[in-house]
Amino acid sequence: MSYQTVSFLLFSLAVLVVYYICPKRLQKYVLLIGSIIFYCLAGTQYLPYLLTTLVVSFLSGLWMGKIYQEADGRLAAAKDMPEKKAIRERAKKHAKIVLNLSMLVPIALLVVCKYSSFLIKNANAVSRLVGLDKQFEIVKFALPVGISFYTFMALSYMLDIYWKRYHYEKDIINYATYLTFFPHVVQGPIDRFNKFNDQIKDGVRFDPYYIQSGVMLIIWGFFKKLVIADRLGFFVDTIYGNFKDYHGVILILATVAYSIQIYCDFSGCIDIVSGVAELFGIKLAENFNHPYFSRTMLEFWRRWHISLQEWFKDYVYFPVSMSGFVKGVKKSAKKKGHKKAGELFASCFPIFVVWVVTGLWHGSSWKYVAWGMFHAFLLISSKIFEDTNAKLTKWFKINTESWSFALFQMARTFMLCCVGRVFFRANRLADSVGIFRNIFNAGFGLRYLGSAQLVSYGLNLENIFVVVMAIFVLLIGDILQEKYEVRRKLITENSFILRWILILLGVFIVLVFGIYGPGYDAGSFIYQEF
Structure with missing residues (x-):
């Protein structure tokens, strides 16, 4: 049951009705049962x-919590500091x-299901390279729906309990609701247990604000997905294919x-599920904050897939930064008189690790590794040349607060994102190399922009006009x-009638201009594949 279907909306409505009919103490049970049913509809084998x-x-979490609890009891009875230590x-x-033993289980499931084929293929390639006859049989596993996301949520919970960021959960219903919540x-997004649980553990009171806000967000998500992303998908698939x-x-x-398609597709999905x-009175973690308004790549990754970037920051970047290896290199460099180089390594090496892992998280292919390393290169370069860039800006007396400079920075950031998208969208790494080569080979290809040629790329002139106007509406909406914060003001500062007129207008626009109908199969969300 895909998120962009009518069946998903009807399913959500059915669960919502039961949710608010039930007493607050039973609401989490409704969410859990509904979520399990939803997941089974995706495939009981998963x-x-x-x-x-x-x-x-x-x-x-329960076991670690008990260990700490028992230790607290012994600490209270301890007589001196050495004993307490x-x-x-x-x-x-x-x-x-x-x-460590517990994390092995979800990580092993993720690796076996998602990366076993990739690992075996590369092992066979290395075997052939060194002249060995041994070849391993490639075994393909079906990728369980959502495994990359719920695995990270489970890992974050275990690590947070280990680091004592919050108290362990005793009620498995609360935890199960968090991990399986169908939106x-x-x-x-990759939610954190403590923030999610605070919203559901005592039940939720019906609030018209959340209903109207939720409906507006759903419509905006469908607008991005059906009017823009799926329409652009025809053109992109034709050219890249x-x-x-x-x-x-x-x-x-x-x-x-x-680049526009994947933004509208992924953020559209997040808008729908958020x-x-x-509607259930639950705020999911923020995942997008108008990333194409970013002035630097660092800012872009603070605005794009926010929950994933924060996960990597908390559970990969900081642990690697504080690891014995990084501290050892930094200390050794300082002793040899290379303090600045040691500090640079300590800040850049964790970035490299994070982005290699980020690339692999997106898929078991070298193209994703290349994409991750490309972004690692950009972020590390910006770190290395940060002082030089500041000096040049001052030397040329550039007004960094001017709108023209801000526009230049946004355009530059978007262009760099587009370069990375070539790796991401190409079917394989070799294809991305071919695409870069063809961009600069055989002239600039302006002849392809004639109206007769454009209509052969998957879109007719009417659809081109619709998608251009829709992107303009999206741009204005994101700016506002x-x-x-116009969405909040539309709800709090306008009459009930005007609010619902705007909602119905949004529904009308999606119904009229959305890509769907007889014979059309709405494209699945891109990030659903990860």
């Missing part, structure tokens, strides 16, 4: 993976053993179109939301 991750991570160290050691289980036949500007145009969650 349920054991989800339940295994759920049970292991819950019991792990020994108690804390023993508890930490035992909790770490539990954590975020398939493609995020036959990239060898195209050169120059048409490949650039397809890459720009894909809107559905708001960025500056004035």
Whole structure:
């Protein structure tokens, strides 16, 4: 049951009605049952993976919590500081053993299901390279729906309990509701347990504000997905599917179109699921904050897929930064008189690790590794040349607060994103190399922009006009939301009648201009594949 279907909306409505009819103490049970049903509709064969991750991570948190609880009791009876230190160290050691053993289970499930084929293929390639005859049989596993997302949520819970960021959960219903909640289980956002649980543990009171806000967000998400993303998808698929036949500007145009498509597709999905969650009075983690208004790549990644970037920051970047290896290199460099180089390594190496892992998280392909390393290169370069850039800006007396400079920075950031999108969208790494080559080979290909040629790329002139106007509406809407938070003001500062007129107008626009209907199969969300 895909998020952009009528059946999903009807399912959500049915769960919503039961949810608000029931007493508040029973609401979490309604959410849990509804979420399990939703997941089973995606495929009952995937349920054991989800339940295994759920049970292991819950019991792990329970076990570590008990270890710390018992240690607190002994600390109260301890007589001196050495004894207290020994108690804390023993508890930490035992909790770490539990954590490591527990994390192995969901990580192993993720690796086997998502990366086994990739690992075996590369092992066979290395075997051939060194002249060995041994070849391993490639085994393909079906990728369980949402495994990349719920695995990260489970890992974050276990690590947070280990680091004592909040108290362990004793009620498995609360934890199971968090991990299986149907709006975020398939493609995020990657919520944190404590923030989610605070909203559902005591039940939710019906609030018209959340209903109207949720409906507006759902409509805006459908507008992005059905009016823009799926329409651009025809054009992008045509060009990238036959990239060898195209050169120059048409490949650039397809890459720009894909950058807009993936934003509208992914953020559209997040708007839909966040809107559905708001109907239940639940705020999911923010995942997008108008990323194409970013002035630097660092800012872009603070605005794009926010929940994933924060996950990597908390659970990969900081641990690597504080690791013995990084501290050792930094200390060694300082002793040899290379203090600045050591500090630079300590800040850049974790970035490199994060982005290699980020690339692999998106898929088991070298193209994703290349995409991750490209962004690592950009972020590390900006770190290395940060002082030089500041000096040059001052030397040329550039007004960094002017609108023209801000516009230049946004355009530059968008262009760099587009370069990375070539790796991301190409079917394989070799194809991305071919696309870059064709962009600069055989002239710039302006002949491909004639009206007769454009209509052969998957869109007729009417659809081109609609998508251009829709992108303009999206741009204006994002600007207004960025500056004035118009969605909140539309609800709080306008009459009930006007609010629902705007909602019905949005529904009308999606129904009239959306890509769907007889014979059309709405494209699945891009991030659903991850």
